[in-house]
Amino acid sequence: MRGFLRVVADLYRSDPRCRFAFTAISIVIMFALMSFVSPQDPGSSYYAPPNQPPSVAHPFGTNSRGQDMFWFLTFAVRNSLVFGVITAILSRIIAISIGLIAGYKGGIIDRIMMVINDSFVVLPVLPLLILINFIIREQMSILQLAMVIAAFGWAWDARLIRSQVLSLKEREFTYTSVFSGTKTSSILISEHLPFVMPIVLSTTINNLLWAIGMEVTLAVLGLSNIGIPTIGTTIYWANQHQALISGVWWWIAAPVAISVLLFVALYLLVVGLGAYLDPRTRLQRMKGVLSDERA
Amino acid sequence: MSVLRIQNLQAYYQSTLYGVTRNVKAVDGVSLDLRANEIYGIAGESSCGKTSLIKVVFGAIKPPLTIIGGRVLYQINDRDFDITQTNDETLRQMRWKQVSYILQGSMSLLNPVRRVRKTFWDFTKAHEPVIEPEKFEATTREHLNRLGLPAEVLDSYPHQLSGGMKQRVAIALATIFQPKVILADEPTTALDVVVQRGVLQLLRRIQQETKNTLVIVTHDMGIHANIADRVGIMYAGRIVEEGTVKHIFSEPRHPYTKHLIQSLPKIGDKSKRQSIPGAPPNLADPPAGCRFHPRCPYAKPICSVQTPELSPIQDERRVACFLLTKENAHVS
Amino acid sequence: MGKSFLTYVIQRIAQCLLVVIIGITITFLIPRFSPTDPVEAVVNRAMMMGQFSHPDAVEMMKDALTKLYGLDGTLGQQYVRFWRGLLSGDLGPSLSSFPKPVMSLIRGSLPWTGALLLTTAIIAWVTGNMLGALAGYYADKRWSHVLSIIAMSLHPIPYYIMAFVLLVLLAYVIPVFPLGGAVAIGLKPGFNWIYISSILRHAFLPALSLVLVGIGGWFVGMRALVTNIVSEDYVTYAEYAGVPNRTIMYQYVMKNALLPQITGLAMQLGLIFNGALITEYVFNYPGLGYLAYSAIFAGDYSLIMGVAVFSIIGVSLAVLLVDLAYPLFDPRVKHQ
Ligand SMILES: Nc1ncnc2c1ncn2[C@@H]1O[C@H](COP(=O)(O)OP(=O)(O)OP(=O)(O)O)[C@@H](O)[C@H]1O
Ligand code: SF4
Ligand SMILES: [Mg+2]
Numbered sequence: 001m002r003g004f005l006r007v008v009a010d011l012y013r014s015d016p017r018c019r020f021a022f023t024a025i026s027i028v029i030m031f032a033l034m035s036f037v038s039p040q041d042p043g044s045s046y047y048a049p050p051n052q053p054p055s056v057a058h059p060f061g062t063n064s065r066g067q068d069m070f071w072f073l074t075f076a077v078r079n080s081l082v083f084g085v086i087t088a089i090l091s092r093i094i095a096i097s098i099g100l101i102a103g104y105k106g107g108i109i110d111r112i113m114m115v116i117n118d119s120f121v122v123l124p125v126l127p128l129l130i131l132i133n134f135i136i137r138e139q140m141s142i143l144q145l146a147m148v149i150a151a152f153g154w155a156w157d158a159r160l161i162r163s164q165v166l167s168l169k170e171r172e173f174t175y176t177s178v179f180s181g182t183k184t185s186s187i188l189i190s191e192h193l194p195f196v197m198p199i200v201l202s203t204t205i206n207n208l209l210w211a212i213g214m215e216v217t218l219a220v221l222g223l224s225n226i227g228i229p230t231i232g233t234t235i236y237w238a239n240q241h242q243a244l245i246s247g248v249w250w251w252i253a254a255p256v257a258i259s260v261l262l263f264v265a266l267y268l269l270v271v272g273l274g275a276y277l278d279p280r281t282r283l284q285r286m287k288g289v290l291s292d293e294r295a
Numbered sequence: 296m297s298v299l300r301i302q303n304l305q306a307y308y309q310s311t312l313y314g315v316t317r318n319v320k321a322v323d324g325v326s327l328d329l330r331a332n333e334i335y336g337i338a339g340e341s342s343c344g345k346t347s348l349i350k351v352v353f354g355a356i357k358p359p360l361t362i363i364g365g366r367v368l369y370q371i372n373d374r375d376f377d378i379t380q381t382n383d384e385t386l387r388q389m390r391w392k393q394v395s396y397i398l399q400g401s402m403s404l405l406n407p408v409r410r411v412r413k414t415f416w417d418f419t420k421a422h423e424p425v426i427e428p429e430k431f432e433a434t435t436r437e438h439l440n441r442l443g444l445p446a447e448v449l450d451s452y453p454h455q456l457s458g459g460m461k462q463r464v465a466i467a468l469a470t471i472f473q474p475k476v477i478l479a480d481e482p483t484t485a486l487d488v489v490v491q492r493g494v495l496q497l498l499r500r501i502q503q504e505t506k507n508t509l510v511i512v513t514h515d516m517g518i519h520a521n522i523a524d525r526v527g528i529m530y531a532g533r534i535v536e537e538g539t540v541k542h543i544f545s546e547p548r549h550p551y552t553k554h555l556i557q558s559l560p561k562i563g564d565k566s567k568r569q570s571i572p573g574a575p576p577n578l579a580d581p582p583a584g585c586r587f588h589p590r591c592p593y594a595k596p597i598c599s600v601q602t603p604e605l606s607p608i609q610d611e612r613r614v615a616c617f618l619l620t621k622e623n624a625h626v627s
Numbered sequence: 628m629g630k631s632f633l634t635y636v637i638q639r640i641a642q643c644l645l646v647v648i649i650g651i652t653i654t655f656l657i658p659r660f661s662p663t664d665p666v667e668a669v670v671n672r673a674m675m676m677g678q679f680s681h682p683d684a685v686e687m688m689k690d691a692l693t694k695l696y697g698l699d700g701t702l703g704q705q706y707v708r709f710w711r712g713l714l715s716g717d718l719g720p721s722l723s724s725f726p727k728p729v730m731s732l733i734r735g736s737l738p739w740t741g742a743l744l745l746t747t748a749i750i751a752w753v754t755g756n757m758l759g760a761l762a763g764y765y766a767d768k769r770w771s772h773v774l775s776i777i778a779m780s781l782h783p784i785p786y787y788i789m790a791f792v793l794l795v796l797l798a799y800v801i802p803v804f805p806l807g808g809a810v811a812i813g814l815k816p817g818f819n820w821i822y823i824s825s826i827l828r829h830a831f832l833p834a835l836s837l838v839l840v841g842i843g844g845w846f847v848g849m850r851a852l853v854t855n856i857v858s859e860d861y862v863t864y865a866e867y868a869g870v871p872n873r874t875i876m877y878q879y880v881m882k883n884a885l886l887p888q889i890t891g892l893a894m895q896l897g898l899i900f901n902g903a904l905i906t907e908y909v910f911n912y913p914g915l916g917y918l919a920y921s922a923i924f925a926g927d928y929s930l931i932m933g934v935a936v937f938s939i940i941g942v943s944l945a946v947l948l949v950d951l952a953y954p955l956f957d958p959r960v961k962h963q
Binding site: 017041098105115116117118122123124125126127128130131132134136139156162209213216217219221222223235244249252256259260263264266267268271276 | 663923
Binding site for chain 2: 811859864883957
């Protein structure tokens with residue numbers, strides 16, 4: 001945990017991209033948390049005059065269904081974030097297991113797993129998701145949608161994790177563990193996982209980004225449970241009510257602006273983290289630290 | 296006759312991290328005289344500053360490496376050129392014609408997606424912009440032939456060559472214009488012993504034919520014994536002893552050199568070789584006085600206070616140690 | 628290592644076949660293992676719209692659909708029938724445009740998607756890599772940082788949002804481009820400037836949104852690659868030897884940095900294709916994406932199946948092409 005905080009502090013201090021990312025993400029999370037003190041239930045409508053432009057009373061305006069966009073969006077953003085996080089975690093479980101097993105077992109098992117893995121990497125996922133959601137969209141809860149999307153979102157990261165394991169495998173400590181008869185599973189967990197964690201962190205954010213974007217895409221096509229407020233379904237309903245044509249632009253501008261802010265921030269975090277994890281810059285930093293400590 | 300004089304050269308890696316400036320004193324007061332027609336070896340453990348010294352001598356000075364003081368004088372047409380002061384264009388013209396540099400880590404000196412011929416073409420064109428393809432082809436083949444390399448390498452991509460062949464090609468590239476000075480940094484370190492011998496023979500052959508100055512940098516004392524005429528021993532950014540190869544190996548004078556020579560494997564010697572306790576100093580904060588004093592078995596009080604100068608003690612021999620310098624000889 | 632060029636080609640073809648087989652098998656299994664079966668879904672939706680309600684009619688409808696969708700018989704029989712239909716180019720009739728076969732609808736929209744995807748992917752890849760390489764080579768210049776910031780803010784935006792924002796800005800607010808479609812309505816197809824310019828005008832916004840998102844990604848990747856490659860020994864060696872900057876930039880740095888970007892292109896084609904689908908929907912562009920949307924809207928299950936199957940085949944073939952082009956750029960595969 002202290003290591004984690006130190007990484008965050010380092011990133012914040014040394015990288016303006018991360019500084020922006022942390023700030024923007026904090027704002028979005030705070031916004032989502034405000035849903036817990038919302039005076040309005042997202043299910044109720046016509047509690048406010050419809051189609052009001054942004055004002056002091058309704059900072060993001062109101063939509064054609066008489067809902068306050070500010071409070072409505074706090075729920076939508078919260079749900080999208082929760083959905084993204086669940087998807088990322090679920091697909092992480094698959095990616096880590098496959099990456100660790102393939103990388104560690106090696107040989108024919110690795111070969112077979114990677115050939116299958118690569119097929120999942122290049123497979124166009126959207127048509128398959130459209131097919132699935134077309135059949136079962138009505139009953140889909142956030143968790144179920146997360147499960148479906150996670151099932152297609154692991155392949156790329158599994159490959160990254162595997163290559164990380166391959167480079168770790170060459171290290172001495174694994175050999176000593178193997179000779180001293182430690183069980184495979186405990187080698188995986190106690191020795192490799194800590195080294196793989198940074199990569200996992202960066203791919204998790206990437207995956208989160210992809211998942212939230214995918215939800216928007218499916219929702220806009222009318223392929224998710226349109227009863228649950230999310231960033232995607234908000235845009236869907238705005239389109240259904242032809243918000244732009246009737247001049248209620250804030251109905252769409254608000255979710256679009258929030259999601260762009262969130263996407264750019266998350267992506268900058270990935271980029272910053274990538275630079276931080278780059279072996280070259282990492283080595284330089286470590287050199288600096290080491291000789292400082294020796295001095 | 297000296298072709299290259301290094302005078303009291305100081306070059307540090309300067310970096311600023313979180314507002315604190317750090318100086319890694321990689322080269323700290325080096326003076327050397329290199330002559331025409333000799334092979335000069337620079338020896339010393341890893342991280343003692345060998346590569347940094349060579350970089351400065353080649354004029355490859357870019358941040359964080361910074362010149363703090365001293366000069367590097369090349370003698371060209373009876374005039375001295377200080378390579379640390381020349382402008383970029385002069386530097387560009389001097390390189391490869393006057394001085395070439397074969398970098399350390401030479402397994403990757405060739406562009407993996409370019410045929411060797413193209414690389415020769417690029418390197419040649421850089422200094423003879425109007426050369427015709429036929430002339431280029433002829434001179435390149437002649438050059439390879441002189442070095443005993445097959446002309447077929449020109450048609451190859453680097454991955455099709457063996458490690459030794461790659462290194463030979465890199466050396467051939469460095470010598471297309473027969474420069475007066477060749478700087479070779481660990482030219483054989485990545486190669487196995489048999490291949491090493493071939494590469495060393497190639498280097499010696501080039502030197503003998505062109506009568507130029509070859510500077511070989513390596514931590515491997517065996518190679519120096521094999522090829523060098525004179526050897527300079529470097530420790531923590533300084534030259535601590537210099538002499539002919541015969542003297543250095545038969546009667547080392549500086550305690551560090553003694554240690555280096557003693558730790559060489561000897562045929563038939565089964566006794567366990569002793570090693571000096573401790574590690575080389577951190578060049579960001581080297582010890583005061585003689586930098587070897589924390590590890591030196593003969594250290595005296597003065598050693599941690601004053602810095603011994605590299606002073607001549609006999610012909611062709613200079614040592615930086617208070618045990619040997621005349622002024623201090625009677626003090627002890 | 629030791630891999631001949633021929634083995635490489637065979638390997639890539641095998642991998643491509645495998646992708647197709649895995650993808651199509653998943654497509655086959657999805658409706659058969661999902662909690663609701665597609666017949667149920669389609670019939671429910673039809674009933675909700677009040678199209679028919681007599682129980683017998685519903686039963687008959689269900690039977691007919693089950694047969695039509697190939698959902699009768701054991702799983703094995705269905706699987707064999709599925710492949711046989713596919714290989715003979717028969718995906719059944721489309722329900723929403725009955726009795727038009729699904730195949731002919733797909734054949735009509737495939738060229739639009741293909742052209743859009745191909746041109747935008749190439750433009751984005753080439754421009755993104757060129758700019759990224761320059762920005763990486765001159766990494767401490769001011770313009771390099773500015774370009775990076777722009778690229779990093781464009782790339783993470785989902786295709787849908789990018790398309791939507793462009794639509795609003797350049798078709799509604801400042802109406803310089805048409806709202807959607809592929810050509811002006813009523814225009815006769817022909818090889819003349821009016822028709823072609825109309826096609827280009829209509830394709831511009833969808834293409835622009837795909838290109839903008841794409842450039843950002845390639846730019847960022849290439850810039851990072853180049854900043855690493857400029858410190859490779861072979862680059863330093865050439866610099867020391869006085870080889871001109873231009874040659875170093877193109878022949879030493881870029882040619883090496885492009886290799887991972889070519890592999891990257893192959894790996895990303897699936898993602899780019901997803902983007903093209905959703906962009907087509909936003910601009911009513913008559914490709915596979917728009918076809919998929921109308922199929923969802925009309926509850927046309929067999930058409931959705933068809934779109935999924937052909938997306939998989941199309942993307943796999945495109946990936947194969949990129950893979951087969953790779954050895955042209957990497958002598959380590961071609962000359963062994
Ligand atoms: N770019 C750099 N920035 C900061 N310090 C550096 C840099 N390059 C080298 N150093 C430091 O300078 C010192 C001398 O390094 P140098 O590479 O010259 O040693 P060397 O004798 O060539 O070692 P080796 O035998 O390992 O090649 C070392 O302490 C090294 O850590
Ligand atoms: S000067 Fe002193 S410390 Fe240095 S080598 Fe000589 S005796 Fe040892
Ligand atoms: Mg070195």
